[in-house]
Amino acid sequence: xxxQIDMSSPEFHEEMEKTKKFTDKVCKQFGWVYHPDEExxxxxxxxxxxxxxxxxxxxxPCFMVIEENGKHVSADNRICPxxxxxxxxxxxxxxxxxxxxxxxxxxxxS
Numbered sequence: 001x002x003x004q005i006d007m008s009s010p011e012f013h014e015e016m017e018k019t020k021k022f023t024d025k026v027c028k029q030f031g032w033v034y035h036p037d038e039e040x041x042x043x044x045x046x047x048x049x050x051x052x053x054x055x056x057x058x059x060x061p062c063f064m065v066i067e068e069n070g071k072h073v074s075a076d077n078r079i080c081p082x083x084x085x086x087x088x089x090x091x092x093x094x095x096x097x098x099x100x101x102x103x104x105x106x107x108x109x110s
Contacts, residue, residue: 005053012049019049019058023100026081032090032101036110044100048080062098 005012023045027033034041047061059065060078067073076084085096094106 003054005050007046007050012053015053016045016049019045019052022058023048023080027101030081030086030090030101031104033104033107035095035099035102036107037099040099044098047098048100060098 023034044061048058051057051059051061051065055065055072057072058080059072059074060080060082063075063078065072065074076082078084080098081096081101085098085101089096090101090103094109095102
């Protein structure tokens with residue numbers, strides 16, 4: 001059974017801060033920036049936080065998480081920052097599928 005997450009709880013807010021620090025590090029590591037739409041960034045950050053609390057990993061919130069052989073996995077094993085975003089989506093499209101990360105050039109055009 002899936003546990004319930006209270007998004008107004010201190011636990012969620014504490015994990016949300018950790019997620020923000022994590023995504024800041026990802027931006028710095030890869031030379032990315034946050035998507036210009038702040039609502040997209042907030043929504044994806046909340047989804048990453050929720051998945052971290054539910055499954056112990058920051059699975060991309062845009063993909064289903066299922067249980068296989070007693071372990072939680074997501075479609076294409078999309079754990080943020082996911083391999084498809086790093087290798088294909090951001091270099092070719094300027095942003096990742098979930099939309100939290102983009103290139104500075106993509107942001108400048110938006």
